[in-house]
Amino acid sequence: MEGKMWAAVLHAPGDLVYEQVDIPVPGENDVLIRVKACGVCGSDIPRVLTTGTYHFPTIPGHEFGGTVVETGKNVDPAWKGRHAAVIPLIPCRTCRACERGAFAQCEHYDFLGSRSDGGFAEYVKVPKDNLVFLPEGMNPETAAFLEPVSVALHVIQNNQVHFGDDVAVFGLGAIGIFVAQWAKAFGARHVFAVDLDPQKTEIAKKIGLTDAICGSKEDALRVILEKTGQEGVDAAFEASGSGAAFNQALAILKAEGRLGLVGRPAGSLEIRNEGFEKILRKQLTIRGTWSFEFKRFPHHAWELALSALNEGKILTEPLISHRLPLEKTMDAVRIMADKSEFFHKILIEP
Numbered sequence: 001m002e003g004k005m006w007a008a009v010l011h012a013p014g015d016l017v018y019e020q021v022d023i024p025v026p027g028e029n030d031v032l033i034r035v036k037a038c039g040v041c042g043s044d045i046p047r048v049l050t051t052g053t054y055h056f057p058t059i060p061g062h063e064f065g066g067t068v069v070e071t072g073k074n075v076d077p078a079w080k081g082r083h084a085a086v087i088p089l090i091p092c093r094t095c096r097a098c099e100r101g102a103f104a105q106c107e108h109y110d111f112l113g114s115r116s117d118g119g120f121a122e123y124v125k126v127p128k129d130n131l132v133f134l135p136e137g138m139n140p141e142t143a144a145f146l147e148p149v150s151v152a153l154h155v156i157q158n159n160q161v162h163f164g165d166d167v168a169v170f171g172l173g174a175i176g177i178f179v180a181q182w183a184k185a186f187g188a189r190h191v192f193a194v195d196l197d198p199q200k201t202e203i204a205k206k207i208g209l210t211d212a213i214c215g216s217k218e219d220a221l222r223v224i225l226e227k228t229g230q231e232g233v234d235a236a237f238e239a240s241g242s243g244a245a246f247n248q249a250l251a252i253l254k255a256e257g258r259l260g261l262v263g264r265p266a267g268s269l270e271i272r273n274e275g276f277e278k279i280l281r282k283q284l285t286i287r288g289t290w291s292f293e294f295k296r297f298p299h300h301a302w303e304l305a306l307s308a309l310n311e312g313k314i315l316t317e318p319l320i321s322h323r324l325p326l327e328k329t330m331d332a333v334r335i336m337a338d339k340s341e342f343f344h345k346i347l348i349e350p
């Protein structure tokens, strides 16, 4: 498909321009996707405003999906017209990390939306192996959620949530609220979803996280202790990047408890002395999670995420605070940077 398309193009940190560029030409093993929706990720804020992409100009946006409109020579032409989510990570498949299926640790990866052009555009060129087709009847907009839902699944799998566990999640941005929903889907008894923002805790309650706690109105630790017979939780997740939440998560864990970290740090972290001591005495495990998995064995994480979305075990619709056209991409970034109005998940719909 020759011609021009509209895109939000990053020319330098802070310089995101809505402009016309050439429609990308798919290679032999690629497809061309007409983007239906692309989520704005928390990581897009520094990427667009301060740190930049790996080179310029680049089109950011890595949480997206849409419709296959063109297929390369080695791709089944019958794929045309199908709706798919896009896995933005393109691993080299030859380095040591890739050999063991740890694609998120690839040493020479490409990434749509930071190293190559991504989803804040009408069209994106995508390798055929990076598509996850949506089942018949699923809203194609949902494709934009597959990436954060898969990241959240990775967090749960790295830290293991078992049937009957009590769980606390600090920070109810997109990743945190998906971690909380996954914890429920994995059979947790109580899922204490904690956020300082009353609107976010209300949304959490509405989607079935009935133990959600607004940390600015209630003493979260006291409530959790009350509801767990003063025991605390088996697993805690820090999804806000705040040092205060990190210390709260440590404080609320049982002996042998597991602390999963996924929130990008808002600053340096000071661990209080009693927390430091507790890590030793109570033999706590602290584990970080980066990105998502997508090796095929034993389960393709994105396929699991898709099933959970399709079966309604993970809900996305109530999390959408804004649907904005492509020309408003910079406005979306500003809303998230300045916190000038309430936002949860902002979707760009080119």
Ligand SMILES: [Zn+2]
Pocket (backbone or CB within 6 Å): 041, 042, 043, 062, 063
């Ligand atoms: Zn992201």
Ligand SMILES: [Zn+2]
Pocket (backbone or CB within 6 Å): 091, 092, 093, 094, 095, 096, 097, 098, 105, 106, 107, 108, 109
């Ligand atoms: Zn690799």
